[in-house]
Amino acid sequence: MNKQGTVIWLTGLSGAGKTTIARALSQRLEAAGLLVETLDGDEVRENLSRGLGFSKPDRDTNVNRIGYVAKLLARHGVTVIVPVIAPYRDTRSDVRRLVENDGSEFVEVFVRCDLQTLIERDVKGLYKKALAGEVKNFTGVSDPYEEPLAPDVLVDTFAETVEQSAAKIFAKLEALGLFTPTASPRNPFAVSEVAPAR
Numbered sequence: 001m002n003k004q005g006t007v008i009w010l011t012g013l014s015g016a017g018k019t020t021i022a023r024a025l026s027q028r029l030e031a032a033g034l035l036v037e038t039l040d041g042d043e044v045r046e047n048l049s050r051g052l053g054f055s056k057p058d059r060d061t062n063v064n065r066i067g068y069v070a071k072l073l074a075r076h077g078v079t080v081i082v083p084v085i086a087p088y089r090d091t092r093s094d095v096r097r098l099v100e101n102d103g104s105e106f107v108e109v110f111v112r113c114d115l116q117t118l119i120e121r122d123v124k125g126l127y128k129k130a131l132a133g134e135v136k137n138f139t140g141v142s143d144p145y146e147e148p149l150a151p152d153v154l155v156d157t158f159a160e161t162v163e164q165s166a167a168k169i170f171a172k173l174e175a176l177g178l179f180t181p182t183a184s185p186r187n188p189f190a191v192s193e194v195a196p197a198r
């Protein structure tokens with residue numbers, strides 16, 4: 001049985017909805033019996049990447065570290081959700097290569113939202129500070145964000161609900177065969193239609 005898993009990378013600006021959609025998606029995937037882990041940007045920066053800043057080299061190190069851990073988890077059949085900005089195109093494609101060369105799937109999801117809406121939402125109050133120059137190197141305001149040119153899934157959080165966005169990603173994973181029993185292991189503890197061993 002092929003035990004390789006999937007890395008679902010949710011890239012997009014701060015406040016676009018990456019964490020929120022990751023939670024909704026995680027619930028759906030767990031309900032479908034998959035083993036799921038989420039490597040959230042804010043949490044990773046408190047742990048795995050504590051001390052790193054927001055220069056390009058530091059951002060690249062952060063993204064590469066997350067990609068490495070995601071690859072290891074996926075190798076064992078885990079579905080890894082990564083709601084992390086990852087602003088640079090070349091770094092995202094490096095991580096895709098790392099995961100794919102290891103035999104797992106990589107799904108890039110562009111969580112898109114226009115800047116005006118983000119400034120209005122300003123969930124963490126960071127846009128206000130960034131626009132006032134109080135927060136430096138803020139992605140989309142005073143630091144680059146390179147939009148995916150050909151994401152595997154595009155979700156528009158200005159126009160969609162969280163559930164609609166999560167459903168779009170779920171549908172893509174279904175199309176990739178993630179839920180066929182031979183493509184990915186099921187959680188042995190989940191109550192599902194797991195066939196008896198013999």
Ligand SMILES: Nc1ncnc2c1ncn2[C@@H]1O[C@H](COP(=O)(O)OP(=O)(O)O)[C@@H](O)[C@H]1O
Pocket residue numbers: 012013014015016017018019020021083121123156157158159160161162165
């Ligand atoms: N369609 C949508 N999808 C995701 N989040 C949305 C949507 N509409 C509004 N929101 C809100 O936008 C905010 C997104 O915050 P968050 O998920 O933390 O963003 P990020 O992780 O990308 O920084 C949340 O307060 C969420 O409730």
Ligand SMILES: [Mg+2]
Pocket residue numbers: 018019020040041042083
């Ligand atoms: Mg987040």
